[in-house]
Amino acid sequence: MAKENGFLYVVATPIGNLDDISQRAISTLQQVDWIAAEDTRHTGRLLSHLGINAKTLALHDHNEKQRAAGIIQKCLAGEHVALVSDAGTPLISDPGYSLVRQCRDAGVRVIPVPGPCALITALCAAGLPTDKFHFIGFLLPKSQQRQNQLADIPAGVGTIICYDTARRIKDTLQDVTAVFGPERELVLAKELTKTFEHLEYGTAAQIIAWLEADPQRCQGEMVLMIAPTPKAESELSDAELNTLKLLLTELPLKKAAALTAQIHGGKKNALYKVALQLSGETE
Structure with missing residues (x-):
């Protein structure tokens, strides 16, 4: 009798507060044969906190396409694999797309284990329209590239959401002003679910002023939300x-x-x- 295929579980993990991990995610990580992690050392700390002793393998942007074949072989041999990122939901501005696509094409069942996601966490607390939104992920590194990227977004897509780094957030805010004007309403969410979680509301100039008032504010993970196009x-x-x-x-x-x-x-x-x-x- 042929052995049944294993599954690939796409498991969301906390974006900050470790108490946000679901019981289902814990149970899945306890039961799988392998955990494919963006950074095995980072994930190792989470597993240690949960008391889980599991076999891990690295799967990141630089090796995903090559590593996917081996993971698929494990699943076809009957082993179960969990995919996790450093924080939040895999594939959302994190590795995993190529693996999930190849698993689907190879007939390996992909099972989502939902949980934290920074863009949804930020949006639900921002007070901006949620009926439509456009997620960009991380903006491009250079100013003119960012301006072109923002200018290419069609009108009417709803709230625009992107991730950004503390190092360049002020430059990004200036680019937002160049594209959408100085009066567009923005919300900056930082350090979500962590000790210094904060959402700042206002125009780009107002948020820049808030950041510059205290150097400690320009640290941590950032989610920037841009209000929809005025009527x-x-x-x-x-x-x-x-x-x-x-x-x-x-x-x-x-x-x-x-x-x-x-x-x-x-x-x-x-x-x-x-x-x-x-x-x-x-x-």
Whole structure:
């Protein structure tokens, strides 16, 4: 009689507070044959805290495609494997996509064990719209790359969420201002579920001022949330909005609005109102 295949469990682990781990996650980690971890030393500390003595193997960005074949062989031989990241839910700005995809294609059952996720944790406490949101993950490292990345996001996608590092968060906030204007509402969540958890609300300038008031504030893991496009902007087409943003980098408000209207056949007054919003000016 052929041996049944093992499973790949995708197990969410705490993003800070160790009490957030679920009983199901603990039970799964206790029972599997192997634990594939982003950093075996980091995961080893969690396992030690839980009193779990398990076999681990490293699976990270640099070896995932190569390591996936061996994990699939283990599953096809009847062994069970749990995939964990350093914190939160695997695959969400963490390794695991290639492995899960290859397991699916090889006929290995993939079982999610849900739990903490920084983007959802931040969003549910931010007081921003949750009916639609657009998750970017980590923004690109250079300023112009980030601005291009943000400018390419279509209008109407809802709240925009990204992860960022403490080292570059102030630069990112300046890039957000360059793309969305100085008045766009933002929420910065840092150190979620940890001792110094905090959510700061305001414009980019206000949040930068808050960060600079105390050097200790510019530390830890960051989730940045950008409020949805204001109503006047959302009434424009994506092409109109993108053209207007581009022209505003080089031209006065009225000229940029008029030229955008000429290019796309839109209404100059409506475009001018959006230009005012983007620039933070008033009539």
